[in-house]
Amino acid sequence: MMAGIALSLNNARRNALAEITSAEKSTLYLFDSAIISAAPSNIKKIDSNTFKLRQLGHMRHLKIELVDNKGHVLDSNQAAGAGKFSNEAPAWFERILNKTMPQWQPKIRILSISNQLLAKLIITPDPTYEYAEIWKQITDLMVLLAMFFFCVNLMIAWAIAQALKPTETILSALDEIEKGHLETRLPTFQLPELARIGQKFNHMIETLQQSIFQNHQLTQQLITLQEAERKSLARDLHDEFGQYLTAINTDANIVLKHAKTKYPELHDSALAITQLSRHLIDLVSGLLQRLRPGVLDELGLVVALQDLVDTCATRYGNIAFTLNISHADDLGKETLGEAESLVLYRLVQECLTNISRHAEATLVNINVSTQLKINKRGITVKVQDNGKGFNANKVNGFGLPGMRERVEGLGGEFTIEASSNKGTTILAWIPLRAQL
Numbered sequence: 001m002m003a004g005i006a007l008s009l010n011n012a013r014r015n016a017l018a019e020i021t022s023a024e025k026s027t028l029y030l031f032d033s034a035i036i037s038a039a040p041s042n043i044k045k046i047d048s049n050t051f052k053l054r055q056l057g058h059m060r061h062l063k064i065e066l067v068d069n070k071g072h073v074l075d076s077n078q079a080a081g082a083g084k085f086s087n088e089a090p091a092w093f094e095r096i097l098n099k100t101m102p103q104w105q106p107k108i109r110i111l112s113i114s115n116q117l118l119a120k121l122i123i124t125p126d127p128t129y130e131y132a133e134i135w136k137q138i139t140d141l142m143v144l145l146a147m148f149f150f151c152v153n154l155m156i157a158w159a160i161a162q163a164l165k166p167t168e169t170i171l172s173a174l175d176e177i178e179k180g181h182l183e184t185r186l187p188t189f190q191l192p193e194l195a196r197i198g199q200k201f202n203h204m205i206e207t208l209q210q211s212i213f214q215n216h217q218l219t220q221q222l223i224t225l226q227e228a229e230r231k232s233l234a235r236d237l238h239d240e241f242g243q244y245l246t247a248i249n250t251d252a253n254i255v256l257k258h259a260k261t262k263y264p265e266l267h268d269s270a271l272a273i274t275q276l277s278r279h280l281i282d283l284v285s286g287l288l289q290r291l292r293p294g295v296l297d298e299l300g301l302v303v304a305l306q307d308l309v310d311t312c313a314t315r316y317g318n319i320a321f322t323l324n325i326s327h328a329d330d331l332g333k334e335t336l337g338e339a340e341s342l343v344l345y346r347l348v349q350e351c352l353t354n355i356s357r358h359a360e361a362t363l364v365n366i367n368v369s370t371q372l373k374i375n376k377r378g379i380t381v382k383v384q385d386n387g388k389g390f391n392a393n394k395v396n397g398f399g400l401p402g403m404r405e406r407v408e409g410l411g412g413e414f415t416i417e418a419s420s421n422k423g424t425t426i427l428a429w430i431p432l433r434a435q436l
């Protein structure tokens with residue numbers, strides 16, 4: 001815009017200069033010939049009717065004045081508003097242009113008879129009208145340029161908005177992925193660059209989905225293997241170790257009984273063996289309970305959970321535990337499979353271990369109930385403590401991720417509600433195998 005204005009200003013200035021100069025020259029020429037052709041003897045008196053300058057009011061580039069020998073203006077082409085025009089240029093604009101124009105000198109023609117000065121004809125170039133015209137041109141041009149500028153900007157903004165429209169789709173797809181909806185895909189965009197981004201994005205999500213699936217499967221395998229290993233270890237401990245220890249304890253009791261009467265020197269050793277073997281039997285029984293809760297297999301989840309909570313209450317005297325089980329009938333072997341009850345048991349077990357290790361809690365609530373979700377009947381377990389809480393996004397151990405894997409492996413849902421100093425709530429929902 002600035003360059004355009006400067007260019008047109010320069011052109012207009014040059015035109016104005018040429019126009020004023022030519023008007024001045026032709027007017028001087030006409031006056032000169034009029035003066036020469038007029039016989040001085042015919043001129044009796046010089047007044048406003050001599051040249052009738054008023055009729056030259058339209059000659060706006062020149063100020064023509066007839067001045068008598070005393071300096072009084074007799075006639076002028078700009079008299080009585082002749083040649084007045086509106087829309088004058090502002091003063092600052094005229095000042096700037098004046099600096100670029102030559103200094104206009106008035107041209108004077110003397111009218112005299114026998115060397116006696118009668119009057120003077122003074123012709124002064126007057127660029128005011130030209131300046132007004134230049135000003136009008138420039139303001140028109142500026143308005144036009146502003147309109148053009150506005151329209152072009154509007155079109156550019158529209159074009160960019162159209163071109164960037166797909167970014168909204170990309171952003172919302174990224175939001176969906178962030179929420180864990182990995183089935184989200186981008187459509188094929190028209191713009192080649194965006195189409196490539198869309199393809200790469202979709203490919204990346206497919207790869208991510210695959211690796212998450214593989215990861216999921218691996219963890220499931222790991223959990224299954226862990227359970228199988230625990231089962232086999234528990235069997236060996238029970239069948240071999242436990243049997244032998246019981247036998248040793250029984251024999252040691254017999255030896256102790258006889259040592260009292262017949263071999264008093266063996267009494268202390270026999271007593272030590274009985275006590276040690278009893279201690280080992282208790283130890284193995286505790287280990288077995290942790291490895292493979294026999295009570296779970298034999299008496300079901302309700303009794304196993306009650307047993308687990310009782311054991312914890314005895315072990316951690318400073319924590320008050322409450323266990324609420326509603327719809328206990330649904331937790332029987334008919335509706336809850338072995339895998340489901342084991343997962344629920346392991347979940348509560350891990351929660352209680354975590355609370356004792358990390359939470360510094362005084363109250364723990366465990367709620368087990370049935371709940372409908374997406375038209376599916378399932379078991380909800382809620383373990384709530386009033387401990388110090390933690391940042392659930394920064395978890396390093398294997399316990400919580402393992403819980404999630406176990407629950408999700410059965411098609412359930414797992415959520416952690418934890419924040420600093422507000423306690424922790426672990427919520428898990430597992431669908432029932434037999435839908436009632």
Ligand SMILES: Nc1ncnc2c1ncn2[C@@H]1O[C@H](COP(=O)(O)OP(=O)(O)OP(=O)(O)O)[C@@H](O)[C@H]1O
Pocket residue numbers: 354355357358359360385387388389390395396397398399400401424
């Ligand atoms: N109830 C809780 N209260 C406070 N912090 C908890 C609680 N449960 C878990 N945490 C925090 O979460 C972290 C992860 O728990 P997670 O069970 O996954 O691992 P861990 O208990 O440290 O180790 P492990 O793999 O043996 O279970 C813990 O280190 C602890 O900081």
Ligand SMILES: [Mg+2]
Pocket residue numbers: 350353354397398399400
């Ligand atoms: Mg843990």
